[in-house]
Amino acid sequence: MQPSTKTILLVDDEPHLSTVIKTCLETLKPWQTITVHSGTAALSQAQINPPDAILLDIMMPDMNGEQLLQALRQSETTHSIPVIIFTASSQHQTVNKFLEYEVAGVIPKPFNPLTLAEQIAQLLGWI
Template identity: 40%
Template sequence: MATKRVLIIDDEADVRAVVRGCLEDIAGWGVVTAESGKEGLVKVITESPDAIMLDIMMPGMDGLAFLSALRNYAKEADLPVVLLTAKINLTASDELTNLNVKGVITKPFDPFQLVEQFAHLLGWEV
């Protein structure tokens, strides 16, 4: 079975590094990172990830703007997205349902449980 490939989009370098380490070291998945929504859109096209872990609060193009742009791009419109955010009030948002978000992991997160939470939301095996 091919290794899963995950795109992490978060403006905080420390968060990207911790999440990358968890996904690579614990799950053995390939990881690509982006520090902005704009960079993330480019990497969706150039890197062909299997799923995205997305921060909502970012300067410039925030996570919701990224999701809207992603869902309007026909080729990648169904790419699964899990939010990694401190914005807890998003967990029951109708907007997230409309944008086909698979789930939300709240910050701060437990690095030892991150892979299991992410895999569970996507229906992946670890």
């Protein structure tokens, strides 16, 4: 039986990194990845076509990850979508701040591209 395809919304303002992540996820798992490069675009996309999960970079120019998380959690359409945070910060304060938003997990940058999809699957319970 063919596993069901999951849709992941990838929010990262770095196009090259987004391409690497998208390639990893779509090559190693039967997932569709929709990529946006701003928090504003992510909020709009998530409300129009809610994904199964959101991978969110914290540092973005227009709407940072914390602002986007707040907006997602306040919307009836998006409040229950699982979110995984990408962050280059390893400070406990930063990680703990996002865990308060009931995110599915935090993945530090840099990450291992070969194990990224499996790590995401474990955090989301998609195994």
